[in-house]
Amino acid sequence: MVRTKSVSTALAALVWVPLGFSQIQNQPDDGQWVMAAKNYASTRYSTLNQINTQNVKNLKLDWTFSTGYTRGHEAAPLVVNNTMYIVTPYPNDLYALDLTKPGAPMKWVYQPHPNPSSQGVACCDVVNRGAAYYKGKIIYNLLDVETVAVDANSGKELWRTKLGDINLGESITMAPIVAKDVVLVGNSGGEFGVRGWLAGLDADNGKVKWRAYATGPDKDVLIGANFKPFYASDRGQDLGVKTWPRGGWEIGGATAWSWISYDPELDLFYYGTSNPGPWNPEQRPGDNKWGSTLFARRPETGEAIWAYQLNPHDLHDYDGVNENILLDLTINGQPRKVLAHPDRNGRMYIMDRSNGEVLSAETFVYVNTSFSVDLKTGELKLNPTKKTGFNTIRDACPAPPGGKDWQPSSFSPRTGLIYLPHNNLCYEMQGTQANYIAGTPFVGMNVRMYAGPGGNRGAFSAWDPVNAKTVWAINETFPVWTGTVVTAGDVVFYGTMDGWFKAVDAHNGTLLWRFKLGSGTIGQPITYKGPDGKQYVAILCGVGGWSGAVVAGGLNTVDGTAALGFANAMTDLGKYTTKGGMLYVFSLP
């Protein structure tokens, strides 16, 4: 039912649009995997269809590779020119594996040796989310605030740029993207009172071309004459200063630690900023711009074109950093260039990516911290009974990791559905006075999380972006902390923290195949065409991350506030899985 409908709307859109224009979701695909999100539109959709709903049950393990590390493995492997590249969590080693030989032996390993002290400023495990391939280079970030470019053939370091200071609490965990010869990189440290930024580096030599801060005066935020936010609440001069108590913006967080998408036609890239700091909102009266905000910028200059603050004066650590999937859809009979942004606040924002207008913002999980989004004003209507500060509140949903955290979703142009790995968590909190000491956490909140309604702590669901509703959902015991990949064979892959790697039917979520990995997985599955012309599926396991710190960091769950309160919801994880980083590659016999 659902499928027929989506396909017909997709067809309608095709008829409507002018000749020579192709939908952004129909990205060219050569069977390689050259950036973490697969393509600029971040669809994580592969046109490969050898593995399909009929034969996926025969999928067999082909080969494995141990990374030698035991912290959380969140990276997407890359596949370029018959070579697979894997970035490990700290110490951020880069392995190149030769796919032309049986068992994919190692070609080389590049070891950058980042400063070990950087492990102390990684809020939520020492993860890395992957690399980008660009013109013969593998480009990725190191935990100690560096970006490196490595020759894809030889493994030789080509350039290495220091972008920040661990003694200010800065680190980098995100996967960069490269647009128009500019490497886009943002810092982490929203829990350390850093000042958030996103930088553009010259892909040839690593030189910083521009840096766009997320707080402070307009000139630092790269807001100029072309800045046209859709809503009045985002207009005004130097809002990055005026919406803070005196000096608060200098230590206000709003980092860019996650995904970036790029629309070459509009020449705009999209990303969101993290929570403002500290978490305790009573210490930062005001809207705290530009924390928890979506930005559209030009890659060559960094200039801001529009912005929309998702969570003004954020109360619950609702970072705005989640992925933005770029789609051309027909909405209310109109062809629209949209972005789909499943936010931490539990709402799926469908926005016009040319101007920042919100078209819908319905909930994809149980939400009681907000009531609705006013599409006229863009205002998020908050539930006053869940207001945090120097008080205690209970049963606020979603919890700080949000309805969904960094774990990236995928979109299939065949089904018209977005596949969402997500959480189902609520929390109780007590505010404390956060004391700013550079290089140490700046939070001011004791948190304890627990399962949301239903008792399942996670779910994997399919969302219809046109009709703004869930089509099907699979409940999972733990938060689904992996990425996803969907294929032209109509199979969706994702994994669980208790170690199951699963394939489900993209139309209805029916479980088609599963395999038990050595450790829980929080990785990003990919699929690629091997040198032999066969389709392969790959994923890293190695439990960890914020959700898996309980196991990866050996935490003591008698203290429910451990791992910023996530430990309370994960006390039993250790009964299901142990740590250990390993790559698994599957194919049909």
Add this chain to the structure above:
Amino acid sequence: MRNKIVFACFLLFFSLACQREKRDIRPSPTDLAIYDEAARESALRPGGPVSPQPVVNNPYNASGYDISEGQRLYNWYNCSGCHANGGGGIGPPLIKKDWVYGGAPANLFDTIAKGRPNGMPSWGGRIPEYQIWQIIAYVRSMNGGQPTSATSSRPDSIETNPQNIVNRTTGVTK
């Protein structure tokens, strides 16, 4: 004579109260002693012991005042940001038996003053020595390493009223 009685009273008071209310009137400044010899981190002694390992006692041991000061300072210096209320997070848990760098007072002093390579900041010169000892008294109290008579029974985390703890398996209701 009168002085002697006062002195005797003091002695009596301290022995009875186990220093529970002891306060150091003139704390030391920020200068640091690093307890190398006393803070060995290995039980292996190649070729047999050379000399007995000296014992360094926490000069701020066993006083309820120092433990509660230690708890306040533990939060004030953001130890709590990385180690939570003892369960850990960015840093390892501090409620445990298997210390990486040793759990004796001299080891803990070294850990806090010198830092540790994988992300533990070095606080020497930043936190005055007497406050480090107070923090150590608190850290050890989390592990039952201090007399219970001196240990605070009210942790400063969210109240643990059992009625308020939500059942983890069924979750909250809508």
